[in-house]
Amino acid sequence: MKNKVKHKQHFKPSEQHIIIKETIIEAGKIASNWYKNNPKSWKKEDGTSVSEADIEINEFLYKNLSKKIKNIGWLSEENKDDLSRLNYKKVLLVDPIDGTKSFLEGKSDFCISVALISSGRPVSGIIFNPIKKELFEAEVNKGAWINSKRIYTSSTLQLTDSKMCAFKPMFSHPAWKKPWPNMKISNKNSIAYRMSLVAKGDFDSMMALNNKSDWDLAAGDLLIKEAGGKVTDHKGKELIYNQKNTIKNSVIGCCEGLHHKIIEMVQEINL
Numbered sequence: 504m505k506n507k508v509k510h511k512q513h514f515k516p517s518e519q520h521i522i523i524k525e526t527i528i529e530a531g532k533i534a535s536n537w538y539k540n541n542p543k544s545w546k547k548e549d550g551t552s553v554s555e556a557d558i559e560i561n562e563f564l565y566k567n568l569s570k571k572i573k574n575i576g577w578l579s580e581e582n583k584d585d586l587s588r589l590n591y592k593k594v595l596l597v598d599p600i601d602g603t604k605s606f607l608e609g610k611s612d613f614c615i616s617v618a619l620i621s622s623g624r625p626v627s628g629i630i631f632n633p634i635k636k637e638l639f640e641a642e643v644n645k646g647a648w649i650n651s652k653r654i655y656t657s658s659t660l661q662l663t664d665s666k667m668c669a670f671k672p673m674f675s676h677p678a679w680k681k682p683w684p685n686m687k688i689s690n691k692n693s694i695a696y697r698m699s700l701v702a703k704g705d706f707d708s709m710m711a712l713n714n715k716s717d718w719d720l721a722a723g724d725l726l727i728k729e730a731g732g733k734v735t736d737h738k739g740k741e742l743i744y745n746q747k748n749t750i751k752n753s754v755i756g757c758c759e760g761l762h763h764k765i766i767e768m769v770q771e772i773n774l
Contacts, residue, residue: 504690514648516641516651519572520627523595523617524640526567529632530615531558534600537610538634552603559614560599578749580718586747594620594745597717602693611635616695623743628722630699639726641697647702647730652664656732656758659707660744665761668697668709681768690691698723698756702730708757708765710773714739714752725755733756733762737769 516524537556544554545565560579567576572595575587579597587596593618595610604637607615611634613745619627639654641647647654661664661682667674671688691697698720721744724734735741739762752774755765 508687512646512653514645514651514653516640516642516645517627517680519619520629520640521671522643523568523627524629527615527617527629527631528638529567529755530563530599532630533560533563534606534613534615534633538606538739538748542607544603544607552607554579554600554603554607556606557599557603557696560603561597564597564599565639575743576747578717580716584749588745589747592621593626595742596620596625596718596721598695601695602691602720605692610692612691612696614696614699616718616722618718618725618744620676620717620721623676623745624741625721625725625744628725630695630722630726637699639702639722641722641725641729643701643725643729644750645729649699649703649722653729654703656702656727656730657704657707658760660760662761662764664703668700668706669766670713672738673692673710673712677773679768680771683768693756694719698727698734701732701756701758702726704730704758708755708761710737710753710755710757710765710769712753712772713771715751715754716743717751720744720751720754727756733759734758735762735766737772739766739770739772 542556576591576594598616601737606613614632618625674683734756
C-alpha cells in the first residue's frame with residue numbers, strides 16, 4: 504500500500520520555496536562552471552578553505568533572494584554576522600558550498616544548502632548537488648523529495664551492520680565506555696550532503712561530535728525529519744537555529760529506529 508501512495512504524491516511548494524529553489528539551481532550553474540577549473544582559494548581565520556567560487560555563489564544568492572523575498576534576515580558562512588537577522592521573523596541560512604575541500608579536490612560530494620528559518624526551526628530546506636544533479640527539498644508537513652520523487656529514511660532497527668556516514672576513526676577512540684558494534688562506515692566532506700543521504704535512505708545515520716554551524720545543518724535537519732527520521736544533538740535535544748550563538752557542538756541524524764540506540768552510546772560525552 505505504501506508504494507502506491509508514494510507514486511500518487513506530489514510536492515506542492517510555497518511561493519517562497521519556489522523562489523529559493525529556482526535561485527539555487529541557477530547558483531548551481533556557477534558551481535559547475537568553477538568545478539575542476541582551478542578557482543583561487545585561501546584559508547579563513549578558522550583554518551577552513553574558501554574559494555572565489557564560494558564568494559561568487561554567495562553574492563549571487565544574496566542579490567537574488569534578498570530582492571525577491573522581502574523582510575528576510577540573512578546568515579551565510581561567507582558573510583560577517585552582524586546579528587541584524589535577529590530582527591526578522593524569517594531568516595535564510597546559507598552555505599554557498601558545503602564541502603569546499605571536496606569541491607577544490609574535484610570530488611562530487613559537495614552541495615549548496617539554503618534553509619528558511621521561522622521561530623528557530625527550518626520551515627523550508629533545499630540542498631543541491633549540481634554535479635550529481637540531485638536536488639533535495641522539503642517543507643514542513645510536505646515530506647522530503649529528491650528531483651520530485653518522495654524519499655524516506657531507512658527502516659533499520661539495529662546498529663550492527665547499519666550504514667553510518669561519519670568520520671570513521673572516531674568510533675575506535677579509546678574513550679568510549681562501550682565499544683561500537685560493527686557498522687559500514689564511510690564519510691562525506693559535506694555535512695549537509697551527509698544529511699541528505701540519510702533522508703534518502705542511502706545511509707541509516709550520520710553523526711558529528713564537533714562544532715558545526717547553523718548553515719551546515721538546518722536544511723538537512725528538515726529533510727531528515729520530513730523523510731521520517733530524527734535530528735538532535737548528542738544529548739537528544741532538538742536543534743534550535745538563528746540564535747545569537749550559531750554553533751552546534753554535535754549532531755545526530757538518523758532513521759527513527761536507530762536514534763535512541765545512538766543516543767545511548769553518546770549521551771554521556773561532554774563536549
